[in-house]
Amino acid sequence: MANQTPTLTGKQAVLQEMPDHPAIKALLAWSPEAFTDARFDFGELTLTVVSTEIRAACATVQAAGYNFFEDMTAVDWFPQSPRFQLSYHLLSHAFRERIRLRVLLDEAEPSVDSITPIWPGANYYEREVFDLFGIHFAEHPDLRRIMMPDDWKGHPLRKDYPVEGYR
Amino acid sequence: MSEKSGAPVLELPATESTVPRQMVLNMGPQHPATHGVLRLVVELDGEVIVSVRPEIGYLHTGIEKTCEAKFYQQVVPLTDRINYLDPLSNNLCYCLAVEKLLDLEIPERAQWIRVLLTELSRLNSHLIWLGTHAMDIGALTVFLYTFREREEILRLFEAVAGQRMMTSYFRIGGLSMEPPPGWFERVAAFIRDFPEKIDEYSNLLTGNPIFISRLKGVGTLSAAEAIALGVTGPPLRASGVDFDLRRDMPYSSYEKFQFHVPISTVGDTWARYEVRLVEMRESTKIIQQALDGMPGGAIKADAPKIVLPDREKMKTQMEALIHHFKIVSEGFHVPAGEVYQGIECGHGQVGYYVVSDGTAKPYRVHMRYPSFATLQAVETMCKGRLIADLVAVVGSIDIVLGEIDR
Numbered sequence: 028m029a030n031q032t033p034t035l036t037g038k039q040a041v042l043q044e045m046p047d048h049p050a051i052k053a054l055l056a057w058s059p060e061a062f063t064d065a066r067f068d069f070g071e072l073t074l075t076v077v078s079t080e081i082r083a084a085c086a087t088v089q090a091a092g093y094n095f096f097e098d099m100t101a102v103d104w105f106p107q108s109p110r111f112q113l114s115y116h117l118l119s120h121a122f123r124e125r126i127r128l129r130v131l132l133d134e135a136e137p138s139v140d141s142i143t144p145i146w147p148g149a150n151y152y153e154r155e156v157f158d159l160f161g162i163h164f165a166e167h168p169d170l171r172r173i174m175m176p177d178d179w180k181g182h183p184l185r186k187d188y189p190v191e192g193y194r
Numbered sequence: 195m196s197e198k199s200g201a202p203v204l205e206l207p208a209t210e211s212t213v214p215r216q217m218v219l220n221m222g223p224q225h226p227a228t229h230g231v232l233r234l235v236v237e238l239d240g241e242v243i244v245s246v247r248p249e250i251g252y253l254h255t256g257i258e259k260t261c262e263a264k265f266y267q268q269v270v271p272l273t274d275r276i277n278y279l280d281p282l283s284n285n286l287c288y289c290l291a292v293e294k295l296l297d298l299e300i301p302e303r304a305q306w307i308r309v310l311l312t313e314l315s316r317l318n319s320h321l322i323w324l325g326t327h328a329m330d331i332g333a334l335t336v337f338l339y340t341f342r343e344r345e346e347i348l349r350l351f352e353a354v355a356g357q358r359m360m361t362s363y364f365r366i367g368g369l370s371m372e373p374p375p376g377w378f379e380r381v382a383a384f385i386r387d388f389p390e391k392i393d394e395y396s397n398l399l400t401g402n403p404i405f406i407s408r409l410k411g412v413g414t415l416s417a418a419e420a421i422a423l424g425v426t427g428p429p430l431r432a433s434g435v436d437f438d439l440r441r442d443m444p445y446s447s448y449e450k451f452q453f454h455v456p457i458s459t460v461g462d463t464w465a466r467y468e469v470r471l472v473e474m475r476e477s478t479k480i481i482q483q484a485l486d487g488m489p490g491g492a493i494k495a496d497a498p499k500i501v502l503p504d505r506e507k508m509k510t511q512m513e514a515l516i517h518h519f520k521i522v523s524e525g526f527h528v529p530a531g532e533v534y535q536g537i538e539c540g541h542g543q544v545g546y547y548v549v550s551d552g553t554a555k556p557y558r559v560h561m562r563y564p565s566f567a568t569l570q571a572v573e574t575m576c577k578g579r580l581i582a583d584l585v586a587v588v589g590s591i592d593i594v595l596g597e598i599d600r
Contacts, residue, residue, distance in 0.1 A: 068531060069294050069295065069531060069533045070294075071533060071534060073532070094421055095421055095424070096424055097424070097536065097543065097545060097562060098534070098545050098547065098560070098562035100547060100558075100560040102532075102549050102557070102558045103558075114532070114534075114547065116534050116545065116547070116562075118536075120421075120435065120437045120442075123442045123443050124443075125534065125536070127532075127534065146422055146424065147422050147423055147570070148422060148423040148424025148425075148567050148570055149424070150570055151566055151567065151569070151570055152566075152567075159258075172251075173250060173251060174250070174251040174254040174599065174600075175251065175254070176251075183256055183259055184258060184259055188259075190259055190260065190262070190263045
């Protein structure tokens, strides 16, 4: 269980230590500016992608062997800026490894391209983030609330939403 | 009933009528075949399904939000309530994620007991699936047989954790306590008889012509569709994808166990039935190996600031008392960072995404549960088939609404 892998912080360090990583190679082949930041800790690789490029980045790593969309969710870093972080967990059946793509979004009208056209399985996950965080997904086929009632006000998983709800 | 898969079962004659032929049927939220408060909005053309739209959220309790207000160790009991049929897998996945953040070394004995209990938990989950699935199809008897064995598993859970369903037995850093004397012998006795019980279920169902005709060729899902829709676990393996986290990305010393991962390439409801039946046999083998090779030693990590001290020490040693007081009253600090831990539970891949900001409470906990993704595949599996097939399909994907709505 103990963490034997070293922590690598920053794009430079990750590029130096892991130049042959399939996801990194594929992303750099697609565009040298594909990811702005990288981190390797707890044995997990995190790549920060520009928010407007997430769909293209997902398509690139999908072609590179990360064939399975496992999970997607958001983190609210209120009151920091940028406020929202989206974490995509993509799994490769062939490499037996998963990577995390990270997108940072500003507080005002957070919106990002939907990846449902690439993985139809992302549909519910994006609806959940839309419902509980209020993040909009462009070109999502069916962007409705999924957990809360349709007429609900507010987004419960935002940090400025009280745990006990509004009274 | 047609044996062809994919194609519509009924060819309806074209009519001149301008009246729309489609009917919308509400199945659930209270319906015996939806296994909980699931509402399926089914669009029908006669008896043929045109579209299925699951409406979920009836059981949403905001567990992810609640986690943010609890200490790390207080989240463990919340995880039981998510997938209440496979409680120990939830405990395990959460504990592994936090242990990864803490960089904790878990004693081998604790890891082996964890494997043993998650496999028992998988049997529990599969037994409920088998009983309820057969009941949906109309074979009521099987339910009574599977619940007979499930009862013994629950008794084993009770003996070890003090609770039948909401076990919370795995703690961050190990287990809550040593199993009681004679417990391993009880597990051994149960495992010795269990393969015979699987034969019994198989005798009741595998040759049953009604069961066969309701399942074979129904709800086919190809490997590509399963991957695209995020389907995991037995339904994925029944569609021909050879992937099991226990073998391919082992955790909690699963790499030390020998087992076979059953695969079928047919991808229909029958394949999912067969895969799970073999999985139960493999689970008994893993439990047997765990019993045979059970290492001795501690069941808790050596981390006094994180793991609660033994009761005896807490009553007699000042330092242990202080640690106990500190952990209970203000929790323990977890280094900042984010981790994702995936494990294979009875239904498929569970994942816990834990984000820490360095305090004693998790900044964000997100759970990936297999039923949530698998539910999206229902429409693909049912389109163009009869409404009765919907019941078979929903039964075969083995959903738990607690884990869908969280």
